[in-house]
Amino acid sequence: MSAIGQLEPVRGGPLFRPLSAEDEEQQPDEIESLCMSCYRNGVTRLLLTKIPFFKEIIVSSFTCSSCAWSNTEIQSVGRIQEQGVRYTLAVTVRQDMNREVVKTDCATARIPELDFEIPAFSQKGALTTIEGIIDRAVAGLEQDQPVRRAADKDVAGKIDEFIGKLKQLKEVDSSFTFIIDDPSGNSFVENPCAPQKDDALVVTRYRRTAQQDAMLGLEAEETDENPADSMEDLRNEVKSGGAIEPLGTRITLRVTDPSDMTRDVLKSETCSVEIPELEFELGMGALGGKFTTVEGLLKDIRDLIVKNPFTLGDSSTPRRVEKLQAFGRKVYQIMEGHMEAHFILDDPAGNSYLQNVYAPEEDPELKVEYYERTFAQNEDLGLNDMRTEGYESGLTSER
Template identity: 60%
Template sequence: MSVIEEERVRGGVFKDINAEDEDVQPTVIESLCMNCYKNGSTRLMLTKIPFFKEIIISSFTCPHCNSTNTEIQSAGRIQEQGVIYTLQVKSKEDINREVVKADSASTRIPELDFEIPAFTQKGSLSTIEGLLDRAVAGLEQDQPVRKTTDPAVAEKIEEFIRRLKKLKEVEEEFTLIIDDPSGNSFIENPFAPQKDKCLSVTHYKRTSEQNTALGIEVEEEQEDEKPSNDLDTMRNEVLVFNTSCPECNAPANTNMKLVQIPHFKEVIIMATNCDSCGHRTNEVKPGGATEELGTRITLHLTDPSDMSRDLLKSETCSVLIPELEFELGMAALGGKFTTVEGLLKDIKDLIVSKNPFMCGDSVTADRADKLKLFGQKIDKIMAGEMDVHIILDDPAGNSYLQNIYAPDPDPEMKIEKYTRTFEHNEDLGLNDMKTEGYAET
């Protein structure tokens, strides 16, 4: 284990941002200036953005030529899935959205056929306007040389720069796409906790080429010499395997067990407890194949006792509360086996407590009041003071809500089966699966 990893476990390297803490001082390192080749200084700070993740902030200055350079890098772990943010920029307010762009992320504007490939820019914490300014600055950097050596190319680039600058005025709508295989990039949703109609978020499984580019070593799965098919033994056994804590990256153990849910199906429950930082997490994976039909479960919450109903939310399930105009998209919160009250608490923590833009300079009074009011409404629902409906919409059909009247129908719960659309199958990766006719040409 490296020195940084040991200090990470003890919590001694990455400090919370706190203006009153005088002990948090940057580390100053003498560095070579790549502009004048004289010595300057780099200031490093290893810190944590509240409710977000660990980052490394570096700032270089040269006293000889006044050259400066700033950079932000993610110090946390690479996420399990990549992410694509697609934003329809329609107004100047959209230009001010805050963006966390990792160096592994690519940026595209289809209307201009413009793309910034991954690993060609350093990571940044900026706004959409800042991304455009950075792109313009990169194109303008070698323009004086181009005007001398190739005036025709310089004129075309100058025209393209003017088109990029016009985007900041939002005279016409355009699309911004950020594709990050590491999953560490982010575009702000100013309407949280409500769904942002202009912003779509898609998670995907990385390819082997993307894993290689990120420096991830993928271990090949090896079959056991004597595979066991005894499901009864697995149901009565808790499997334990080594892993790393997703919060502090310290060594931890994950427990896994196969559980049969009455009147539903078998699921795999995984729980991780970290002895170093006390972090706990649990995740549920549905057993068996994807169902032929999607499932939409609607529960009318009429009594505080409804809070104790068992609930299984798969990774493919979205959660809606129509009375609050709230929708929690697919893959948010991951898979969970909990209760209705537990799900509502997790939603409140995700939207209010763990929102990275609810602290520091990112927060505005209107946004803070709106999210605080949302949290109060969630509290009223859990206390049985609000009459609302909660909807679990799972295209894969792998989610479940307990029927306390089983095997009789539940008068407050409606279960609908529906045929998935092409878009649903695309999100689930089913359109690319071929299970029959392999020999056909």
């Protein structure tokens, strides 16, 4: 049996628990393991926890008292997401270096200004910060420098110069771009402005290519899925089976009465949600597709923001906790009818819906707009690479 299989839930509780400094029962499990450096026994510590937007993870740390070798990494135990994700952050101030980052082993990290890239599967997954990722890259480059200096001083000198540029980035004397691109959809870059939108951070979700599916070990059609799991997905998540509409749809509901909470909502996986009064925007792909009510969707949004484990650990601050709690109270006021707000669904694919309770008459509180998609929206939907010209004539000639 594997080490993970030997772990038991704490006092009948869940096996994976939210990371919290106040949880005294959440202690890592220690397992005696072989050191691959000196081949003596060391100690592996395993911590099973939950990270927001990253599902469950295993944080592992190995130390050897004989040779002092150590190693830390994370492993995702959640399923691969339906779409890949790309985080693009404009690093402009020193504080940005402290942003929490979850980088899986299949993610690529890039800094275009230096033409620098950490390829997929070249490092183990890590729960760190942007500064930590740069430090890790510097350590990897410095590791073999003594050998390079003996073999080729010119190459070693150029690498020393590049290492200096990487270290200089940490001072943020000038802005640069940090990109995490993860086909599995399981990486994450912290938004310290949550629940408000972060203007410096762009989150893009995309359809994987066949090559990326192959890299992740995915087959075209999975046949070993557990039927019980399939039924669970059907109860909790909806996936659009229709084609992408010619126009995008923007639906705006002015919430004025508690009865608005019972309106049916179909939110596709391509739909974003905005509540201007709360300065809140939920990006495309977050929460997946859902068929629920306005109240149900607001509850999901509140849980997603307020129960964010990043605000519960050592990095939390009273100001941040109070900010998120205030957001939760405002969402509750909207649900109780004590606060008017606009509830906006913006779906570039045109596959979302919000119930008109006055049908077939016009709903005075509901506004539906149709719009032409931008090039970027078509890119996110995978439409720019589609070629349909001459398709029918090609089929005719083949016959």
